[in-house]
Amino acid sequence: MSMATLTIDELKSQARRLREAMASGGTAVTHGTALELVAKSHGVRDWNTLSALAARRDNAEVDPVAVGAVVSGEYLGQRxxxxxxxxxxxxxxxxxxxxxxxDEPVDVVTFDSFSAFRQRVTATIDGKGISPRHTSDGRSHLVLDL
Known part of the structure; x- marks a missing residue:
């Protein structure tokens, strides 16, 4: 498996196996040293660099939700x-x-004397399911319960 497809958990597992193998051969190393050795074996400077690369790949490859999924949350402050x-x-x-x-239209207006219902909406979200845009009171337009 190439480094390009390894997750942080898999890299940590490599370090654990390396530590166990070295210990069985009579050379004890700390977990931190094993992490650094794994990083060097993948051609990077240190564990922090390797874990940052793996974290970036992990986050970039996983969509927050799937098409067809049933979700809940808040849209313009309404559940x-x-x-x-x-x-x-x-x-x-x-x-x-x-x-x-x-499932049910959401009233997106907070005034008592006026309503505007929405049942289908399009928004921008980040990988955590939160809209970067905010209402005037600072609430995100859309927040998914992930």
Whole structure:
């Protein structure tokens, strides 16, 4: 398995196996030393560099939700439950465009004398399912319960 496909957990497992193998051969090493040796075996300077590369790959490869998934959360401060109709990663970005269809329409207006219901919405979210855009009171437009 190449470093390009290894996760942080797999790299830590390599370090554990290396430590065990060295100990069985009579050479005791600390876990930290084993992590540094694993990093060098993958051609990088140190464990911090290797783990940062693996974390970036881990986060970049996993979409926050799948198309067709049933999700819940808040849209403009109102609770919802709905289905993901579309999800696409914005090019060269860590953000996604998501289209949701709510089970029940959500009133997106907070005034008592006026209502505006939405049942299908499109928004931008990050990898944690949170919109970078905020309302005037500082709440994210969309927050998925992930």
């Amino acid at each position: 919802f439950r709905g289905r993901v109709l579309a999800l696409s990663r914005l090019s060269q970005s860590s953000y996604y465009t998501i289209t949701l269809h709510f």
